[in-house]
Amino acid sequence: MNDINKLLDKYWAGETNLEEERIIKQYLSQQQLGANNVEKDLFAGLDAAGKIHLSNPSFETNLRTTLLHKEKQNHKRLFHILTYSAAASIILAVGLFNMNQKREAYVVEKGVRYDDMEKAINCADQAMSEAIAPLKQSMQSLQPIKGLEGSLTPSYKKNSLAKKDSENIHTSNVYDDSAFNKR
Amino acid sequence: MDLHQFEIQILPFKDKIFRLALFLLSDKAEAEDATQEVFVRLWNHKNNLSSVENIQAFVLRVTRNLCLDKLRTKNRRQEEIDTSNNVVEETMVNPHEQTEQRNLLDFVKQQIALLPEMQRTIMTLRDIEELEFDEIAEITGLNENAIKVNLSRARKKIRDYFSSER
Numbered sequence: 001m002n003d004i005n006k007l008l009d010k011y012w013a014g015e016t017n018l019e020e021e022r023i024i025k026q027y028l029s030q031q032q033l034g035a036n037n038v039e040k041d042l043f044a045g046l047d048a049a050g051k052i053h054l055s056n057p058s059f060e061t062n063l064r065t066t067l068l069h070k071e072k073q074n075h076k077r078l079f080h081i082l083t084y085s086a087a088a089s090i091i092l093a094v095g096l097f098n099m100n101q102k103r104e105a106y107v108v109e110k111g112v113r114y115d116d117m118e119k120a121i122n123c124a125d126q127a128m129s130e131a132i133a134p135l136k137q138s139m140q141s142l143q144p145i146k147g148l149e150g151s152l153t154p155s156y157k158k159n160s161l162a163k164k165d166s167e168n169i170h171t172s173n174v175y176d177d178s179a180f181n182k183r
Numbered sequence: 184m185d186l187h188q189f190e191i192q193i194l195p196f197k198d199k200i201f202r203l204a205l206f207l208l209s210d211k212a213e214a215e216d217a218t219q220e221v222f223v224r225l226w227n228h229k230n231n232l233s234s235v236e237n238i239q240a241f242v243l244r245v246t247r248n249l250c251l252d253k254l255r256t257k258n259r260r261q262e263e264i265d266t267s268n269n270v271v272e273e274t275m276v277n278p279h280e281q282t283e284q285r286n287l288l289d290f291v292k293q294q295i296a297l298l299p300e301m302q303r304t305i306m307t308l309r310d311i312e313e314l315e316f317d318e319i320a321e322i323t324g325l326n327e328n329a330i331k332v333n334l335s336r337a338r339k340k341i342r343d344y345f346s347s348e349r
Contacts (some may be wrong), residue, residue, distance in 0.1 A: 011338065011341055012332035012335060012338055012342065013331075013335050013339065014330075014333075014334035014335035015335075018313055018315065021310075038342055038346050039342075041290075041345060042291070042342065044287045045288055045290055045291030046292070046310045048287055048288035048312055049202070049206075049291055049311045050199070050202075050289060050293065050311045051200050052205065052288075053198040053201065054197055054215065054218065056199045056215060059197070059215070059218075060194070060197075062219070063219055064186070066219065066222075066223060067186060067189070067222070067226050068186065070223060071186075071226075090197070116236055117242070
């Protein structure tokens with residue numbers, strides 16, 4: 001009895017270990033201590049509390065359904081994340097490629113590199129002018145020949161051209177007549 | 184961890200989760216909802232569960248945190264537990280003993296519900312779930328001495344309630 005009282009003192013002080021608490025419970029449950037014994041009632045009440053359990057029979061079924069539904073949602077979410085990530089990666093890659101391409105636009109003229117687009121175009125323009133200058137000069141020397149174009153046309157060509165002109169005049173007269181008859 | 188493993192390793196804690204939720208929330212329906220929510224939270228972290236050293240302590244910590252969130256949002260404190268639908272395992276010999284046991288259970292639940300949250304949690308974990316102090320420390324974040332002090336205060340309060348009410 002003394003030992004139990006000592007253990008109970010330890011118990012109220014919160015100093016007992018689990019084994020000592022089991023000894024107290026066992027002792028109190030076996031003793032006939034009379035009605036309304038505080039320790040016995042308290043331990044009996046705590047013992048009953050430890051036996052409370054979930055009484056809903058459909059709990060596990062409902063839980064299983066919920067968890068499977070969550071799993072499906074997680075898979076869907078993962079699929080969306082992967083799809084959007086892939087799309088974003090492609091857009092990023094294309095963007096970077098384009099940027100790189102623009103950076104590569106330059107002209108090298110006489111060993112000088114021009115990265116500025118406007119300068120590069122001007123430079124290319126000037127180079128082209130210089131390249132075609134001799135050609136222009138030779139074209140100018142051909143100008144006097146242009147005046148001889150008529151005299152170089154063969155006579156049979158001249159006749160056929162004259163014929164075509166007269167036919168054109170005739171058809172225009174016919175047209176004018178019909179217009180006059182209508183009136 | 185797949186659903187089958189989850190059912191084998193985690194689902195057996197359902198009654199412990201339910202009891203802690205019941206003593207913290209003082210409402211059977213809410214405790215049942217909280218139990219389901221705890222399992223959903225654990226399922227969302229199923230890939231990390233295998234690395235947890237003490238699953239029981241982890242599960243009960245998640246339960247406590249969720250119940251505290253619920254208590255904070257609803258600002259519900261010290262309500263009487265609805266005992267109408269709670270089931271006590273049928274271990275008693277005769278109807279008289281069964282009624283007596285149920286009365287004691289109701290009384291214990293009512294008195295525990297009057298304790299401050301930390302004392303309520305500690306008393307539930309120690310005197311109902313029979314957890315070691317290091318596990319309670321893991322769940323509550325308190326050190327062993329603080330746990331013992333809280334436990335002693337809670338037990339003495341309950342003893343005083345029993346002495347004055349019965």
